[in-house]
Amino acid sequence: MTDSGGRRVLYVDSDAAARRRVASALAAEGLDVRTAATAAEALGGLRSRGVDCVVTAYDLSDDHGGALVRGVRTIAPGLAVTLFADAGVDPPDAAATGDLPALVPRSEGPAGLAERVAGELRSGGGWAPGDPGRAVPEALKERAMDEAPVGITISDPSLPDNPLIYVNQAYVEMTGYREDEVLGRNCRLLQGEGTNEDRVAEMAAAIARDEPVTVELRNYRKDGTEFWNRVDIAPIVEDGAVTNYVGFQTDITERKRAERRAERNAVAARREQANLEHLVDRVQGLMRDVTATTVRAESRDEMEREVCARIAATDNYVAAWVGDLVPTLDRVEARASAGESADRLADLSVDVEAASGPTAEAATTDAVRAVVRASDPLHAGASAVAPPSAEALAAVPLAYRDSRYGVLNVYAADAEAFDDRETVVLESLARAVASAVARFESRRVLTSHTVTELTVGFSDETNPFVALATDADARLEYEGGLLDDEGRWVTFFAVDGADPERVCAAASTDPAVAAATPLSTADDGGVVEITVADPTLVELLADSGARTTGVTVTPDGHARLRLDVADRDAVRTVVESVAAVYDGTELLATHERDRPSRTPREFRSNVIDQLTERQRVALQKAYLGGFFEWPHEVSGDELAESMGISRSTFHQHLRAAERKIVAELFADAVPD
Structure with missing residues (x-):
C-alpha cells in the first residue's frame, strides 16, 4: 500500500x-x-x-x-x-x-x-469543492449573470452618457426591449411621465459621487405599460477608479400594489372605525331612550308615541310611524307618528292584501324591508304621505315570539342610511317595542271590562283530544285544567256517549298523553283526568293573550275552542297561534261582550292562588269525581290512592281547601 x-x-x-x-x-x-x-x-x-x-x-x-x-x-x-x-x-x-x-x-x-x-x-491533481482559494471560472460567472432571476445591467462611464454595455435575459423579459435596442443607450430609457424626478435626482447624485444607491421608480416597458422597479446601482472600482456601474432591477409592482391596497384598507378601516364609533354612540343613546320609554310608559299608546318621538329626533332620521294590524287581518293602520309630516302619517292605512310596498311586506313576511325613493315608492299608492325630505324607508315588523303586533316605519334623509348594521339596530328596537306591546296587551286581558269571544275550529288528529274522541267514539267537554309541577297540562273532560274506561284505554296508546285516569262513571259517560306531556297549545294561547273558556270535541273529530281576548287586535295573533299547531284551523265566530266586575273565573283564580298544589288537586278530584254527591260516586280512599297519599292526609288537604273557599266567598260581607 x-x-x-x-x-x-x-x-x-x-x-x-x-x-x-x-x-x-x-x-x-x-x-x-x-x-x-x-x-x-x-x-x-x-x-x-x-x-x-x-x-x-x-x-x-x-x-x-x-x-x-x-x-x-x-x-x-x-x-x-x-x-x-x-x-x-x-x-x-x-x-x-x-x-x-x-x-x-x-x-x-x-x-x-x-x-x-x-x-x-x-501528483497534485483534483480539487475539493469548497476550497476557499479556488477562483470561480469566468464562464461560470457570465452564465450566472445571464441566467439570474433579476435584471442585471453594466454601464461604461468612460463613454458618452454612460451607456449600457451589458443586459441579461431577465432585464429583456422585464422591460420588453431586445438586447440590441438598449445597448449603447443610457438606462433612463425606462423613465416616463410618472417617474418621480426626486428619485431620479437622488440616483444621479449618488452616481456622481461614485456611491452605491437604491431607489424605487415608476418605469415603463417598451409597450408603454407601467411597472415599479427597484434599482440597485453600485460602482465597480479598479486601481482606485470607477470603471463601470452594475445595476440590479427588480420588478416590485405586486409589492407596490399590495402596499397601496394596504393603505386604502387602512384608510377605509379608519373611516369604518369612525363610522362605527358614531353608530355605537347613536345606537346606545337611542336604545337607552327607547328602553327607558317602554319601561316607564303606563300605556301602549303613550309608549308608541314616545318611541316615535325618540326615533324621529335621532340624527339622519326625519320621521317614525307605528302601524297596527287590525282584527280584519288585512290592514295596517297608524297608531302613532312623529317627526316630519307626522299629521299625514297619522292617517296612513295600508291594505296588506292589496299593497306591495315595504310596510305590507314587513307585516306579512316578518322581514325588514328597506327601500330607496329613487327606485321604489315609499308607500305604494300614497306617495304624498311620506315626508318630503325622506329618501329611504325601513319597515320593521313588530313581532314578539309568535305574535305580530304591527310595523315600525323609520324614514331617513340619506338614501344609503339603512345598511346591514342599521337594519340590526332597527330590529333590536322593534323587538323592544314588540315586547312592551305584548306586556301591555297581557295587562289589558286582565283589566279590560270588554272581551271578545272567539270560536276557533280545527280537525287535526295530531291533537290528542281529537284523536281520543275519534278512537273512543265519544264527545269530550273541557271542565278545567292546570299545569302540574313537571310542566304538564292536567285536564279534566266530561265524557258523553262512551265509557270513561274506554277513553282512558284509547289514551294509553297515544304518545302525546302522559297519563289518563277515570274519575267517575255514570250512564253512558263520566269524567276523566288526562295529562298531556307537551302543553304547546296552552302556552301559545297564554302568550297570545287568550283565555280558554271551553273545548268541545265531537266523535267525528271536530274540535271547537272557545276563547276570550281582551283586545280585538289580538284576534289575528290568537288564530295564527292555533293555526301554527293544527292544520285546518279557522275562525268560526267572534262576539264582544262586557265582562262583569268580578267574573266566576276571577273568583276561582283568587281561590286557586291561595290553595297549595295538593289542596287544589284534592278539591278538584273530589268535585269532578262525585265525592260531594250523595251517595258518594267515589270514596275518599279511592281519591287518596289516586294521589298516592293516605286517606287521612287526603281529608286534611280537602278540609283546608274548603275553609279557604268559604273564606273567599264571604270575604266581602265581613265588616272591617
Whole structure:
C-alpha cells in the first residue's frame, strides 16, 4: 500500500459487488473511499462529502457515467474525474464540457484503477469543492449573470452618457426591449411621465459621487405599460477608479400594489372605525331612550308615541310611524307618528292584501324591508304621505315570539342610511317595542271590562283530544285544567256517549298523553283526568293573550275552542297561534261582550292562588269525581290512592281547601 495522504475518493457504481471490490482496492492505496449507487446520489452529496476525485462506472441504474461527468463539471469544474469503463468509450455528454475525463479500462481491474487514481492524486491533481482559494471560472460567472432571476445591467462611464454595455435575459423579459435596442443607450430609457424626478435626482447624485444607491421608480416597458422597479446601482472600482456601474432591477409592482391596497384598507378601516364609533354612540343613546320609554310608559299608546318621538329626533332620521294590524287581518293602520309630516302619517292605512310596498311586506313576511325613493315608492299608492325630505324607508315588523303586533316605519334623509348594521339596530328596537306591546296587551286581558269571544275550529288528529274522541267514539267537554309541577297540562273532560274506561284505554296508546285516569262513571259517560306531556297549545294561547273558556270535541273529530281576548287586535295573533299547531284551523265566530266586575273565573283564580298544589288537586278530584254527591260516586280512599297519599292526609288537604273557599266567598260581607 502507498501513502496517498488520506485523499478522498467518491466511487459510483450501481453494482454493489463491484463497489465493494473497487472500494477495497482504493483503500489499499491509502485513500479515504466514499461510495454511491446512482448519479443522483453522487451529485446530491458532492459538496457535503468534500471529495478530491470522482471515479464512476459508465453504466449506472439512473443514468450513465457521461451524464454524471457533465454534472460534476457544472458543480465543481476543476474536480478530477475518472471513468472506469470499457476501452473505446467516448461519452458525448462528457465531451461537450470540453474536458474529457481520464479513462481507465475495466481490463486493468480494481487494482489497476486504484493505482492510477492514487498516482494522479499524489501528483497534485483534483480539487475539493469548497476550497476557499479556488477562483470561480469566468464562464461560470457570465452564465450566472445571464441566467439570474433579476435584471442585471453594466454601464461604461468612460463613454458618452454612460451607456449600457451589458443586459441579461431577465432585464429583456422585464422591460420588453431586445438586447440590441438598449445597448449603447443610457438606462433612463425606462423613465416616463410618472417617474418621480426626486428619485431620479437622488440616483444621479449618488452616481456622481461614485456611491452605491437604491431607489424605487415608476418605469415603463417598451409597450408603454407601467411597472415599479427597484434599482440597485453600485460602482465597480479598479486601481482606485470607477470603471463601470452594475445595476440590479427588480420588478416590485405586486409589492407596490399590495402596499397601496394596504393603505386604502387602512384608510377605509379608519373611516369604518369612525363610522362605527358614531353608530355605537347613536345606537346606545337611542336604545337607552327607547328602553327607558317602554319601561316607564303606563300605556301602549303613550309608549308608541314616545318611541316615535325618540326615533324621529335621532340624527339622519326625519320621521317614525307605528302601524297596527287590525282584527280584519288585512290592514295596517297608524297608531302613532312623529317627526316630519307626522299629521299625514297619522292617517296612513295600508291594505296588506292589496299593497306591495315595504310596510305590507314587513307585516306579512316578518322581514325588514328597506327601500330607496329613487327606485321604489315609499308607500305604494300614497306617495304624498311620506315626508318630503325622506329618501329611504325601513319597515320593521313588530313581532314578539309568535305574535305580530304591527310595523315600525323609520324614514331617513340619506338614501344609503339603512345598511346591514342599521337594519340590526332597527330590529333590536322593534323587538323592544314588540315586547312592551305584548306586556301591555297581557295587562289589558286582565283589566279590560270588554272581551271578545272567539270560536276557533280545527280537525287535526295530531291533537290528542281529537284523536281520543275519534278512537273512543265519544264527545269530550273541557271542565278545567292546570299545569302540574313537571310542566304538564292536567285536564279534566266530561265524557258523553262512551265509557270513561274506554277513553282512558284509547289514551294509553297515544304518545302525546302522559297519563289518563277515570274519575267517575255514570250512564253512558263520566269524567276523566288526562295529562298531556307537551302543553304547546296552552302556552301559545297564554302568550297570545287568550283565555280558554271551553273545548268541545265531537266523535267525528271536530274540535271547537272557545276563547276570550281582551283586545280585538289580538284576534289575528290568537288564530295564527292555533293555526301554527293544527292544520285546518279557522275562525268560526267572534262576539264582544262586557265582562262583569268580578267574573266566576276571577273568583276561582283568587281561590286557586291561595290553595297549595295538593289542596287544589284534592278539591278538584273530589268535585269532578262525585265525592260531594250523595251517595258518594267515589270514596275518599279511592281519591287518596289516586294521589298516592293516605286517606287521612287526603281529608286534611280537602278540609283546608274548603275553609279557604268559604273564606273567599264571604270575604266581602265581613265588616272591617
